[in-house]
Amino acid sequence: MDALGWVELAPELLQAMSSGSKFLLRHSELRHLRLEGDLALEDVADTGTLWGTVQAVYWILQPWRANFELAVTPAFDAESTNLTLGAEGTVRLVTLFAATAIILWNLPKQKLWRLLREQRYRQKMPRFTRG
Numbered sequence: 001m002d003a004l005g006w007v008e009l010a011p012e013l014l015q016a017m018s019s020g021s022k023f024l025l026r027h028s029e030l031r032h033l034r035l036e037g038d039l040a041l042e043d044v045a046d047t048g049t050l051w052g053t054v055q056a057v058y059w060i061l062q063p064w065r066a067n068f069e070l071a072v073t074p075a076f077d078a079e080s081t082n083l084t085l086g087a088e089g090t091v092r093l094v095t096l097f098a099a100t101a102i103i104l105w106n107l108p109k110q111k112l113w114r115l116l117r118e119q120r121y122r123q124k125m126p127r128f129t130r131g
Contacts, residue, residue, distance in 0.1 A: 005119075006115065012111070016106035020099040021099070023098065024099040027091075033086070035072060036070075038072070038082050039073065039074050051072075054072065
């Protein structure tokens with residue numbers, strides 16, 4: 001029953017986190033983004049098709065990719081894809097505090113406290129065993 005309460009509360013929790021995340025993204029700066037690694041699928045033809053699609057999208061987005069570097073190579077003999085995403089940017093400490101405050105402000109406080117109280121009450125209840 002505990003899990004059901006958290007599942008029912010999930011959309012409101014995600015909404016609160018979304019509002020804080022949007023604020024954080026608006027008030028931060030992404031200086032450099034790098035995606036590197038090997039791209040491999042089970043079928044060699046699928047690997048080639050995906051590689052071509054990735055390259056096409058990368059070059060189509062040329063005006064917006066000044067701070068984005070793509071260093072992904074097709075690995076036709078590998079068994080799995082290995083990708084690493086690296087990012088460099090700046091965020092002011094005040095922005096982090098403000099984003100946290102926005103998340104806390106938008107949380108469904110009454111429902112959250114009620115769920116936590118119920119969960120704590122259930123843990124404190126004595127459990128009787130048949131003997």
